[in-house]
Amino acid sequence: MEEIKNILEISHLVKSFGNHEVLKDIDFTVKKGDVISIIGASGSGKSTMLRCINLLEIPTGGSILYHGTDITNPKMKVATYREKVGMVFQNFNLFANLTVLDNCMVGPVKVAKKDKKEAEELAIKFLKKVGMEAYIHAKPKQLSGGQKQRVAIARALAMEPEVLLFDEPTSALDPQMVGEVLNVMGTLAEEGMTMLIVTHEMAFAKDISSHVIFMADGVIEEEGSSQEIFEKPKHEKTKAFLSRFRNL
Amino acid sequence: MISDMNFLQRIIYILQNYGMSYLKGAGTTLLIAIVSTVIGCIIGFAVGIVQTIPSDKTRDSLGKRFILKFFKIILRAYVEIFRGTPMIVQAVFIYFGLSQLFGIQLGMWKAAFLVVSINTGAYMAESVRGGIFSVDSGQMEGAKAIGMTHFQAMINVIIPQAFRNIIPQIGNNFIINIKDTSVLSIISIVDLFFVHKSVAGALYTYFESATIVMCIYLTMTLVASKLLSLWEKKLDGDDNYELVDMMDIGPQLKKERERK
Ligand SMILES: Nc1ncnc2c1ncn2[C@@H]1O[C@H](COP(=O)(O)OP(=O)(O)O)[C@@H](O)[C@H]1O
Ligand SMILES: [Mg+2]
Numbered sequence: 001m002e003e004i005k006n007i008l009e010i011s012h013l014v015k016s017f018g019n020h021e022v023l024k025d026i027d028f029t030v031k032k033g034d035v036i037s038i039i040g041a042s043g044s045g046k047s048t049m050l051r052c053i054n055l056l057e058i059p060t061g062g063s064i065l066y067h068g069t070d071i072t073n074p075k076m077k078v079a080t081y082r083e084k085v086g087m088v089f090q091n092f093n094l095f096a097n098l099t100v101l102d103n104c105m106v107g108p109v110k111v112a113k114k115d116k117k118e119a120e121e122l123a124i125k126f127l128k129k130v131g132m133e134a135y136i137h138a139k140p141k142q143l144s145g146g147q148k149q150r151v152a153i154a155r156a157l158a159m160e161p162e163v164l165l166f167d168e169p170t171s172a173l174d175p176q177m178v179g180e181v182l183n184v185m186g187t188l189a190e191e192g193m194t195m196l197i198v199t200h201e202m203a204f205a206k207d208i209s210s211h212v213i214f215m216a217d218g219v220i221e222e223e224g225s226s227q228e229i230f231e232k233p234k235h236e237k238t239k240a241f242l243s244r245f246r247n248l
Numbered sequence: 249m250i251s252d253m254n255f256l257q258r259i260i261y262i263l264q265n266y267g268m269s270y271l272k273g274a275g276t277t278l279l280i281a282i283v284s285t286v287i288g289c290i291i292g293f294a295v296g297i298v299q300t301i302p303s304d305k306t307r308d309s310l311g312k313r314f315i316l317k318f319f320k321i322i323l324r325a326y327v328e329i330f331r332g333t334p335m336i337v338q339a340v341f342i343y344f345g346l347s348q349l350f351g352i353q354l355g356m357w358k359a360a361f362l363v364v365s366i367n368t369g370a371y372m373a374e375s376v377r378g379g380i381f382s383v384d385s386g387q388m389e390g391a392k393a394i395g396m397t398h399f400q401a402m403i404n405v406i407i408p409q410a411f412r413n414i415i416p417q418i419g420n421n422f423i424i425n426i427k428d429t430s431v432l433s434i435i436s437i438v439d440l441f442f443v444h445k446s447v448a449g450a451l452y453t454y455f456e457s458a459t460i461v462m463c464i465y466l467t468m469t470l471v472a473s474k475l476l477s478l479w480e481k482k483l484d485g486d487d488n489y490e491l492v493d494m495m496d497i498g499p500q501l502k503k504e505r506e507r508k
Contacts, residue, residue: 056389074306078307079396079400080395082392082393082394083394086393086394087393089386089389089390089393091386092386092390093386093387093390095390095404096384096387096409098405106405107394110400110404111394111400112395133492134491134492135489135491135492137489138489139485142489152390155394159395
């Protein structure tokens with residue numbers, strides 16, 4: 001029974017901004033190798049949930065267990081936890097002052113305290129994986145959106161995280177650049193990377209996910225396997241939401 | 249006799265007899281301006297960084313939050329006081345205040361560096377704070393997401409970008425300092441303006457001496473502006489980048505490191 005371990009157990013997660021309750025009693029678990037897509041209308045709380053998992057937002061209530069330890073406990077070292085849970089943002093957030101290579105090396109060197117040579121090898125290994133190794137000397141502002149996002153993925157991978165969180169990684173991209181980023185994510189999924197992906201790319205989500213979560217108004221309205229959600233959704237809200245993506 | 253000379257002859261006469269004094273005065277002015285701007289920037293960055301430390305209600309202890317708040321208030325007061333009073337008054341206040349209240353004889357040189365530095369520091373603190381806030385908040389989130397602490401993110405990501413943003417203000421402060429060291433003649437610093445006052449007073453050539461001094465100040469500030477804009481260009485780096493052939497990435501990078 002314990003063969004596949006829970007990396008994350010989220011229970012009764014609540015997040016309010018002032019008296020606006022954005023997340024209400026969220027429960028789910030993330031097992032090693034899971035690829036979980038999180039879908040739902042804009043404003044339903046998807047980003048807030050990912051940001052809570054990475055503690056970029058501090059949850060108002062509930063718990064997030066990471067290998068059994070509650071990381072919402074104020075005594076937890078947040079930075080150490082974040083090393084293991086990487087995040088890829090809609091707006092890339094590449095470090096504007098650093099080259100592509102340094103973007104991927106600064107974490108391993110300054111945070112993981114690896115020596116320069118090892119960090120460089122690591123950075124190049126992951127830049128190769130995302131097909132950006134030729135651009136190591138470029139600055140972020142010199143790259144296209146798709147290239148930036150691939151570098152951002154390499155930067156997250158260079159920390160060798162256990163889980164990667166993606167918050168609409170292709171939403172800021174021109175349509176012709178979406179594919180290159182999704183391809184990289186597909187490869188990661190095949191290799192067994194544990195991922196939580198907030199996305200509006202339904203065909204991609206259907207294809208890649210081991211599990212799908214549909215959120216509406218701060219709650220998990222429905223969840224299940226990719227087939228269950230995309231082919232026979234049970235709840236009205238899920239059906240209504242999915243009917244907007246008829247090209248599935 | 250100097251009273252028989254025309255304007256140009258007087259200027260030449262002054263330069264022949266007192267040229268070295270003017271140059272020495274200009275040197276003193278530059279020295280104080282450069283050293284104080286550098287120290288002022290260091291102060292400004294330190295203050296700006298402390299002022300932007302976030303205080304976390306749930307994770308920081310009450311003691312830590314109290315100490316932080318205390319320091320922030322002190323620094324706020326420092327900034328307000330030194331931006332809100334004329335440097336000439338600060339110079340007198342510090343020079344004579346230290347000796348009268350604490351018996352510290354600072355000496356005019358130390359007093360000069362001290363006054364201009366902490367004055368610059370107060371202005372730079374505001375610039376640094378603004379520079380830090382002007383960096384896109386996504387940069388801090390990106391840094392945190394790979395496990396950086398607040399300080400690691402500041403040092404590696406935020407401050408370098410803030411620094412680039414405020415170089416124009418550093419330049420401004422430097423130019424202001426070149427001009428404003430003139431008030432230090434109040435504590436007997438022999439800077440360019442002091443030389444002017446002495447020479448002009450001895451020869452009754454106020455206009456001629458002022459002309460010379462104007463030219464010297466203007467030369468210094470123009471050269472300073474030019475150097476600063478060159479520095480900005482250099483920091484912005486090349487607009488182009490080279491694609492790297494990955495077949496031999498290892499050795500290539502190694503060679504580059506060796507060259508550096
Ligand atoms: N920092 C914040 N302060 C106040 N309200 C916020 C904040 N962040 C998000 N919200 C609100 O929370 C709700 C959910 O937002 P979000 O998690 O971004 O939704 P989604 O990612 O699903 O579009 C929205 O109503 C939004 O206005
Ligand atoms: Mg969102």
